[in-house]
Amino acid sequence: MTETKTRESLFSTKQIVAMAVGTALYAALTIPFNAFQIPGVWLVAVRPTIAIPIFFGFIFGPITGFVSGFLGNIISDGVSFGGFFWNWDIGNGLIGAVPGIGYYLVKRVNWTKASGLAWAVVLAVLGSIVGMGFAAATDYVFQIGLSTVEAALAELYSAGATDAINGAILTPILLYAYGAATAGRARRL
């Protein structure tokens, strides 16, 4: 399961472009979905696009996943409803960073196999829990709109669960499609 060849730098030209593309994709595709608000939780929307930073984290590593989620969330929130919430931006970054574990654990040839797809599901769920857990916890600790532990847990359940479901369904599909599209192309690793 462990990769044998040496990994490239996490700040190579390919990674820099991947960060930019991941950020722009997440921001551009999230803007229309920001209107799908979850009732009962302040400014939390159903976002199928959360699969984008998860996918980028899995394919390109934790730094690229983090930047895609973090910067993408800042841009999409800023231009779609004028919001800026630093802890939710970091939370979205963590959702992309945690699946970066897959970058180290899963070989490229296994992406389209059951084991690779299962890792993608597990890491998408784990990333959603960690990311939204961070956002809900900091909302409570810094009293950003939440004053009780129950409210923070409700926020974690609703935001974390929808992100986990979105990520768990869409990330393996993206991974499988990408694996199929790049099969036989040595450059696209």
Place this chain on the structure above:
Amino acid sequence: MIQIKYFPGTTLLHKLDPRTKFLLLIFFIFIEVAFLDIRILAIPFVASIMLYLSARIPFREVKSTWKFLLVTIVLIASVNTFFTLLGARVAQPHVLGKFWIFTATTEGIVLAIAAIMRFLCLAIVSLSVIMTTDPAVYAPGLAKLGFPYKGACVVDLSLRYLPTYVNELEATMNAQMARGYKVRKGGGLFSQILNTIPLLLPVTINATLSIYDVADAMELRAFGAKKARTWYRTVQFRPADYMALVLIGCCLVFAVYLRTRFTTYWIPT
């Protein structure tokens, strides 16, 4: 479809240095985070509209963007105000009337107005900055602010690609609709997620595959060969930038003073 791109122009906002505009944006974010009182929020709200109008962005081209933003912001503010029951923080809310399952209170309406003003103000300023700043000067601007050049390039490329992917999403949606795809609004969470696949999948995979070509093109031009680099376009503060910075500084001092006086929501009695 929404348009989030640069519109060339010769107005004062177009001519300002990108660093001045970044600071202006940060200043507005500070104001919107610091105040809850709608009497105070009205000041940056009006200022943001004046700022936007001064940029003379062609309304016909951004009409759909504003329509989308207004609907989204009003919807978000309304949904959140009614469902999160912020008015419940007030011990004895002033009930204005009951409609179906909702209870309209003075506090709830004031909170909704405050939320709409805050969101709209930042959206106006963010879009004003993006629509009046040439994407070619983002990276030099950020580099002069002390960002590492690779970080500056990430921001630069992201903002360049943003309108591209918005258009790509629209083109993909039109192509899929021509094949019989329909945007379903009903159904459960699973069917809604599955319904997004025909849009998300082609756009994401195409964009991801293009990464390698762009990276190759950049490396052929020696990107990353040295630890530091120079920029083809340079940015420089002009007298207007210095005046804008002094104005932002004065407004910031005044805002900090106001923050000590107006600390919470204002509810009309």
